[in-house]
Amino acid sequence: MSTTRDGLLTAAAAAFDRDGYVRATIDDVCDRAGVTKGALYGHFSSKKALAVAxxxxxxxxxxxxxxxxxxxxxxxxxxxxxxxxxxxxxxxxxxxxxxxxxxxxxxxxxxxxxxxxxxxxxxxxxxxxxxxxxxxxxxxxxxxxxxxxxxxxxxxxxxxxxxxxxxxxxxxxxxxxxxxxxxxxxxxxxxxxxxxxx
Structure with missing residues (x-):
């Protein structure tokens, strides 16, 4: 697993845990992971795909x-x-x-x-x-x-x-x-x- 993808999953888990799925944002996940939205969308097509991952x-x-x-x-x-x-x-x-x-x-x-x-x-x-x-x-x-x-x-x-x-x-x-x-x-x-x- 790539380091960027793993970092995004860790950041997403923290965001979903803290805010829930609805309130967690892609911006927050990107900020936590230290990546751009483009980097996130290079690995996941949507917030739902990120949550499933x-x-x-x-x-x-x-x-x-x-x-x-x-x-x-x-x-x-x-x-x-x-x-x-x-x-x-x-x-x-x-x-x-x-x-x-x-x-x-x-x-x-x-x-x-x-x-x-x-x-x-x-x-x-x-x-x-x-x-x-x-x-x-x-x-x-x-x-x-x-x-x-x-x-x-x-x-x-x-x-x-x-x-x-x-x-x-x-x-x-x-x-x-x-x-x-x-x-x-x-x-x-x-x-x-x-x-x-x-």
């Missing part, structure tokens, strides 16, 4: 986080829990773009589909490794877990309480994991946030 970059970063967690030899269910907390740490700009911005109609479905595919893949790995109870419907479980996690993020838009979001995520894991994980696997899981950023 910010979401795509965030999705790639979460995929890299998942890979790091898996390389640390964590089981699939622990990776799922820790990835949920990692997504929470970076949620603000994603929430503003997916759930508050006019771009949500044609982008949110793709993003949520990617999240569901990731959760489904981790649950399938958990089933293969014997972490799940027999008979767990992985597809239905993936849909339900993503719905619960999206619900937590939507609730956090209404209540400005970052610590509360972590408590709600912990509640999701404490509710769902005992119903799908083998008891001995659940007993070994940490369902609270990691001590340091993943």
């Amino acid at each position: 910010v979401l795509d970059r965030q999705a790639r970063e979460w995929a890299e986080t998942r890979d790091r967690l898996q390389r640390a030899n964590r089981g699939p269910l622990q990776v799922l829990v820790d990835l949920g907390y990692a997504v929470n740490q970076d949620r603000a700009v994603v929430q503003r773009l997916l759930f508050q911005a006019p771009i949500s109609d044609d982008v949110a479905e793709r993003q949520v589909g990617q999240w569901t595919a990731t959760v489904r893949d981790l649950l399938r790995s958990a089933a293969f490794q014997g972490e799940l109870r027999p008979g767990v419907d992985v597809d239905a479980c993936a849909d339900a877990v993503v719905a619960a996690l999206v619900g937590v993020h939507l609730m956090s838009l209404a209540v400005e309480d970052p610590a509360g979001v972590a408590r709600q995520l912990s509640g999701v894991w404490r509710t769902w994991l005992p119903t799908i994980a083998r008891p001995e696997v659940y007993a070994a899981l940490r369902v609270t946030p990691p001590r340091r950023r993943v």
